[in-house]
Amino acid sequence: MHKTYAVVGSSPTKIDGIEKVTGSATYGADYNWPGTLYGRIKRSPYAHAQVVSIDTTKALVLDGVNAVLTFKDVPRAKHAGLPAPRAGSLAVDQNVLTDKARFVGDGIAAVAAVSEEIAEVALDLIEIEYELLPLVLDITEATKPGAPHIHGTEKNEVMPPVVVERGDVAAEFAKADHIVEGTYTTGRPIHCYMEPNVCVCKFDQNGKLTIWSSTQTPFSVRQSISEVLSIPLHKIQVIVEHMGGGFGAKQDLYQHEYVCVLLARKTGRPVKMEYSRKETFLATRTRHPVTVRLKHGLKKDGTLTAREGTYISDSGGYGSHGPGVTAVGTINLTSLYQCSENWKLEGRSVYTNAPVAGAYRGFGAVQGFFALDVQMDEMAEVVGMDPVAFRLKNAVGEGDPSPSGHPLHGYSLAKCLQRGAEEMNWAAKWQQPEVKSGFVRTGLGVGTEMHSSGAYPDIKEISGAILKMNEDGSVNLLTGVADLGTGALTAMAQIAAEELGIYFEDIIVIAGDTDVAPYDIGAYASRTTHIGGKAVQKAATKLKQKLLTLAAERLETPISDLDIHNGKIIEQGKPALSVQDLVKGDGGTPASAIISEVTHESKVAYSFAAHFAEVEVDTETGQIEVKQVVAVHEVGKIINQKGVEGQIEGGIQQGLGHSITEDLILDPETGQPLNPSFVDYKMPLSMDMPSIKTIILEEEPDPGGPFGAKGVGEDPIIAIGPAIANAVSNAIGVRIRDLPITPERVLEAMEEKRLADL
């Protein structure tokens, strides 16, 4: 069915675009209330240490210091960094301020002072005596008997293992024509959003607390602050006007948010706490480094018959999203490529004294699908098939189980693969790995993925929307959706305008204020368009119905003859009355309140992607250059074209970095991060990016999404990793199974092969 859309599918100017390009957008650090104090946290320089004594006297008497807090002055009960309903995904093991440091950077105390300089001096004046505890940085060592206890759980495990089993893997392995197995590891990348974490807290005369925080989950901030600090929920308002990126790290609360509230309460003044860039490296979240052991049984013809694997994640000093990431990463391995419904998978998460790992775009799928997609190439090689053909043979499609257990619809993965292979001229350019000449070798690789649009069934997926008609025919859209830069709010406005039949410019979006917006669980899991947008669409449908009912009365026509288009009521195809005239009320009398509200609960939908990467490897230096990426994504329906492209291009920058140059490196003796800065933590910059061609397919619209739209935010960061690894393997003739693919690893791999070939 060919439908022409008025505004959905195009790229109207973002609703917050002008603020951003003129510098008038307000981010957390831009708030300057009179009397604001500056808060800083005193952090442990040790990865595992018990505080023996702490003396704040000198800090307290320093001129300009208004308050000092230590772990003794704050609530001691452990919390999850997110409120209770999310606890299924998290560990409840964090402290507002701690007396036992479990990673370098763990917060012990805090100060509030009249300037940042004085706050820094005050931190130095807090005297802390530590007893150093033995530390552990390796997940295997951490689970051995006698390993240092980080939280007192058995074997330092964050939660009981996740186990999924179906069919009879052992029997299938016994009769398989081929068995392929391997171990795959991923590194420790970190988000590096441009806006460092920041929080401003202010109590008013009524004891009402307003928190301006750079957060993806304002309602979670409100609830967690209420729970942990025992402040009534209705006394807390969280406002996010603009935020400078999050990518999952700003889904959690950190010590500074709780501490900021406590300092504001104690001093009676507004308090601002801004992370330094170094603190964002030490004391926020990283991605979980994961070791995946994977084994497949397959037939001569390439059909996969069984899959067995373990997925073990390094959680760092606290659990955060370890349970969720591990569960998602493990359970994802039941899908993407069919394995005749025989699988046995186990996932574990282990505490170490590394920086805390948490939610990061791709949430466990990055690591698991990396292993699967690389092993797909290995298996293709074993049976002598082209990697794309091998994938097409086993790709999940209609009726196959998805990770949530629901059957999939359509053949999106196959279509992405076919379209990309065509665009890349794969058949002509790809060869079986063979020795190439010259010191620069080119290689081609493919990586694929699937991702849910929402976190169902792990989390009850819920979003609300309220549409409020104004007398001039414009509409206020109140949405709980958070926009971390993705353009989500613009998409919401497009959806409302499209469904209602009024102009995009006449939708006024109100968001980012927990006092006003309807409840929403937050911006993560690629859910904002699919779920937040569906709530908006439903609310718009309701509102449209109210308008048409009114119009039918006014025009004395059956509703079935009416529609709305471009802000006009259309009667039997002809404009009859403007919406404004319909709602404005009669000369001075106020218009009736025309409001619709909806709470939308969701099931799950899946987007798919196939990335094709072309790389050049300098075999003398081991350096890799990604020359070209063809990224094919199936998203159901594009709401904002440039928005979708932007997610893909940005996701590729991050995934490319994670594959080649990004890794937070720890000193093996002390656990201290050795590169907590932009100069030594190497993200791809403008000159390092390949040319990217995005192809967006709308093959499988999902009825659960607005106009069929599914998510896209996380898909690109997942598919690019295996695409690059497989391309490098193709270039140098050696299998790459570990990220990041550093030059040292490339040279080592080539040297091993050279020795093996002798």
Add this chain to the structure above:
Amino acid sequence: MKRLVTFTVNGEMQKVTVEPYRSLLDVLRNEVGLTGTKKGCDVGDCSACTVILNGQPVNSCLVLGVEADGMVIETIEGLAQKMEDGYALHPLQKNFLKYGAAQCGFCTPGMIMAAKALLDGNPHPTEAEVRFAIAGNICRCTGFAKIVEAILRTNVDG
């Protein structure tokens, strides 16, 4: 000891009294009240704080406020032309909007100022020259693709 510093920001004279150890970035954001220029790292590694100082793009986090005495500073707030009713956006700003070059927007002010400095001296750069000009500006959202496109398509002449 505080010093009186006088400089021009976006065509307007500013007089502020600041400690010598305050960065120009902090002075612009606090004393002058222009918060459009952002602090991404404070140590010259990300260029989010780029302003144009006497015609050259610099990291304002690595310039002392007192050093700017007598200088001419352009920040993001000065790009749009004030008209009788509203503002006329600079061609770069228009194209950043048109091509979707701003996602979270935090790197955007610094990025636009770096791009403006490029186009001020080289109105028709190649793609390689654009990427070189913004090589020090970190963006974590866009992958740079639409930023480069927006700059390339900006014709400052018309």
Add this chain to the structure above:
Amino acid sequence: MMRFEYFEPDTLDEAVTLLGQYAGKASLMAGGTDLLVEIKEHLHRPDYVINIKKICDLDALTYNNTDGLTIGSLTTVRAVETSPVVLEKYAGLAQAARHLGSIQVRNRATVAGNICRASPSADTLPPLIADEATLKLYGPGGERVLPMEVFFTGPRQTQITKDEILTEIVIPPPPPHTGKAYIKHGRRKAMELATVGVGVSLTLDGDFCREVRIVLGAVAPTPIRAWEAEATLRGTVIDEALIEAAAVKAMEVSRPISDVRSSAVHRRKMVHVQTRRVIALALSRARSDS
């Protein structure tokens, strides 16, 4: 940033007097792109900062065929990077300047600052030493001149005394048939600190290599001359085999550390690869130079 007192002397003598007065507690500031970072990161806490940018006549960038190139101590890296004469006659230095930090940093950073900070991986050092630069220092006793090659005594350590200021860098004019090149080895294309840096100046006499200087950066406590590598090439008709032999000698003289940027083993391998490449580059430039 931590507090300090601040001076802006108008003359060199004033600056030198201040340095003497606050010996050990004062830092000079030119571009500030290293000093301010160190202060912010608490690596350095001077009580006094002496900004020399108000001193006149320190920002020269001039060339003549007798004296060569003169770079004043306030001349920015960006000025050097974009100077047509530097690009033409001192291509290695131009290349090094072009890859130092970002444009925003280069608009403030000075070549003199890069030299005085003496980080083992500093980009301008290998090409300047390969080009036989000399340094003019001004102190209470007046002016003295030092060859840059002997200036560095250790990581972040130089022969400059606590009350001296570097005022000028002078690089002799290149003889005809000279090719210069610098390769910075790093993991990405910009915003890098060299894990290995190799600077070469090579002069031909017909087909023979009359003179060659190879300087390695980031692989020892200071930049070092690869003497034996040079000896392999000097006086020969350079071919691929000789370049390879020279590159091996350069690798052998390197004594890099392992740090978060690279392991020692990998750095040595890269010295081998990049020395080979930079010699080839300088050679081709020498051949096309008249």
